[in-house]
Amino acid sequence: MCFLGFxxxxxxLARLLADRYADLRAQGIAWHVTGVASRRLGWWAxxxxxxxxxxxxxxxxxxxxxxxxxKAKHARVPQVRVRSLDANLGTPAHQLSDVHSWLRAxxxxxxxxATSLNVENGHPAVDHLRAALEFGAHAITxxxxxxxxxxxxxxxxARRQDRRFFFESTVMDGIPMFSLFRETLPAIRLxxxxxxxxxxxxxxxxxxxxxxxxxxxxxxxQQLGVAETDASHDLDGWDAAVKVAALVIVLMGxxxxxxxxxxxxxxxxxGEQVRAARAAGTPYKLVCEAHRGANGIEARVGPQKLPLTxxxxxxxxxxSIVEFHTDIFPGLVLTEENPGIYATAYGMLADxxxxxxxxx
Numbered sequence: 001m002c003f004l005g006f007x008x009x010x011x012x013l014a015r016l017l018a019d020r021y022a023d024l025r026a027q028g029i030a031w032h033v034t035g036v037a038s039r040r041l042g043w044w045a046x047x048x049x050x051x052x053x054x055x056x057x058x059x060x061x062x063x064x065x066x067x068x069x070x071k072a073k074h075a076r077v078p079q080v081r082v083r084s085l086d087a088n089l090g091t092p093a094h095q096l097s098d099v100h101s102w103l104r105a106x107x108x109x110x111x112x113x114a115t116s117l118n119v120e121n122g123h124p125a126v127d128h129l130r131a132a133l134e135f136g137a138h139a140i141t142x143x144x145x146x147x148x149x150x151x152x153x154x155x156x157x158a159r160r161q162d163r164r165f166f167f168e169s170t171v172m173d174g175i176p177m178f179s180l181f182r183e184t185l186p187a188i189r190l191x192x193x194x195x196x197x198x199x200x201x202x203x204x205x206x207x208x209x210x211x212x213x214x215x216x217x218x219x220x221x222q223q224l225g226v227a228e229t230d231a232s233h234d235l236d237g238w239d240a241a242v243k244v245a246a247l248v249i250v251l252m253g254x255x256x257x258x259x260x261x262x263x264x265x266x267x268x269x270x271g272e273q274v275r276a277a278r279a280a281g282t283p284y285k286l287v288c289e290a291h292r293g294a295n296g297i298e299a300r301v302g303p304q305k306l307p308l309t310x311x312x313x314x315x316x317x318x319x320s321i322v323e324f325h326t327d328i329f330p331g332l333v334l335t336e337e338n339p340g341i342y343a344t345a346y347g348m349l350a351d352x353x354x355x356x357x358x359x360x
Contacts, residue, residue, distance in 0.1 A: 001352070002035030002045075002108045002137075003055075004099070004128055005115040008225075009142050009169070011056055012345035013112060018052040020349065029356045035106030039115075043096040045105035099128050103135045110355065112348055113141040119238050119258070122149035133157045133165065138355040140348050142169040144239075147246040148258060164358055166351035171197065171243045172320050173339045174347030179354070180334075181251050188326050190252050192291030195322030196315045197243045200227040200234035201266050201286040206316045208274040209283065214267075226318055236265035237286065240301040244288045247322075252290070254297045261290075262300035269303055277305050283313055291325075311335075 003010040017024075017031065024031065032049035096102045103111070111132035115125050122145030129139040129146055133154065146154060147167055158165035168178055181188065196202060200221050207217030218235075221227035233239045241261045248256045266286055277284050282305040290299035306313035315321045317338050324332040336343070 001031055001033055001110040001112065002037070002103065002106050002132075003033065004035075004037050004111060004113045006036055006038040006041065006055075007114065008341050009114040009344050009348070010112055012341045013114075013348050014052055014055045016342060016345045016349055017352075024353070027353070027357075028360075029353065031110075031352075035102060035108060037099075037102060043099070043102040045096065045102055047105070047107055099131045100135070103131060103137065108132065108135060108137040110138045110140065110352060112352075113139065113143060114348075115143060117143055117233065117239070117242070118145050119233060119242060122146045126150045126154070129154055129165065130157065133161050133163050136161060136163065138164045138166070138352075140164075140166045140351045140355065142167070142344055142348060144170045144242045144246050147249060148242055151246075151249050152255065164351075164355040166355060167246075168351050169344045169347030171246055172322065172334065172336050173343035174345070174350060175320075175334055175336050175343075176350070177247075177322070177334060178250055179350070185326075188328055190292075191325045191327065192289070193247060193251075193322055193324045194287060194289035194312065195320065196285050196312050197288045197320050197322065198234055198237075198240040198286055199318040199320060200231055200239070202315065202319065203227070203317055204235075204266065205269075205274060205284055205286070208269070208271045209278045211271075211275070213271055214269070224318075234265075235267050237263040237301045238265075240286055240288045244290055244299050244301060248290050248297055248299060252292065252297065254292075256290075256297055256299060260297075260299065262302065264302035266303050281308050282306060283308070285312055285315065287312065288322075 033052055034047050034049055035045045036050065036055065037043045096105055113125055113128050125141065125143045126146045126149060129141060132139040147170055154165045168174060168176065171177060203221040203224065203226050204217040207220050208214060218227060218231060227234060241258055241263045244261055245256050245258055248254050269284060274284050284303050285306055287304045288301050290297055311333060312321055319338050320336045322334050326332060
């Protein structure tokens with residue numbers, strides 16, 4: 001297996017895989033890590049396998065700790081068809097040229113892709129996933145961009161290659177949403193959904209209700225690790241809109257474009273306005289929704305005041321909720337209470353197990 005992007009998600013996944021090694025072996029699944037790549041690190045491959053317990057140390061050594069640096073450099077690092085690091089752990093002495101040569105050198109069976117979201121076109125994640133499938137590896141991603149911009153292409157390529165393209169962690173972390181509909185709700189008809197799916201705006205609104213300014217609430221979200229330094233995608237509703245598009249495309253079978261989703265963020269909400277709404281029993285939430293109407297799919301993202309009798313109104317902090325409206329189950333609700341990074345990693349682990357089972 002190969003990790004592309006080695007930030008919080010894939011690092012947590014590496015630890016989770018090591019922690020559940022015995023559980024996977026009990027299910028007849030064995031694995032070893034043969035590739036690690038990131039924008040900072042470059043392309044590393046080792047067909048003999050990296051030590052999963054040393055991956056953090058290998059990919060993110062403390063430049064001030066020379067002992068850790070030396071251990072990282074020599075702890076089962078690549079020996080053949082592989083780049084190596086110089087003493088500064090920054091500039092490669094030599095390197096593999098691109099994702100294609102990296103996948104070949106690593107002899108990849110599975111790619112875990114967890115790079116940054118590109119709202120505009122989904123690249124380079126789309127190219128990485130396409131390369132993995134063309135090579136003959138299962139492609140598992142936590143990146144929403146490829147679902148919105150290349151779902152049909154990648155899913156078709158996976159079928160032709162008899163591989164799997166899975167993405168459970170793209171919406172609501174590792175909650176079994178896509179697999180729920182794919183595997184346990186056959187022939188269900190989904191009419192629409194509504195939910196609170198962006199944790200950054202939820203944390204900010206909760207902080208403003210407690211008396212913080214917008215700026216201080218954003219800072220709190222950043223300190224919690226929920227919000228990026230540049231939180232524009234969250235604040236302007238882009239992250240929520242991409243999630244809406246992913247659900248519409250995959251679960252409702254409609255190839256919606258992002259510009260077809262009405263979008264409004266929370267930047268224009270003042271603290272007094274948010275606190276007054278909470279005091280009146282109608283707190284603001286950034287609501288994501290889509291419904292199948294006479295003229296096709298109608299989808300929107302925007303702040304709404306909700307009565308406390310609404311299940312969406314009771315969601316706070318980093319929690320999320322989605323309510324599906326189907327022909328059989330008119331109010332099927334999934335709720336996630338304050339998840340951590342391992343929740344996202346678990347979605348990728350579960351996808352890996354499904355792919356490995358399908359290989360038998």
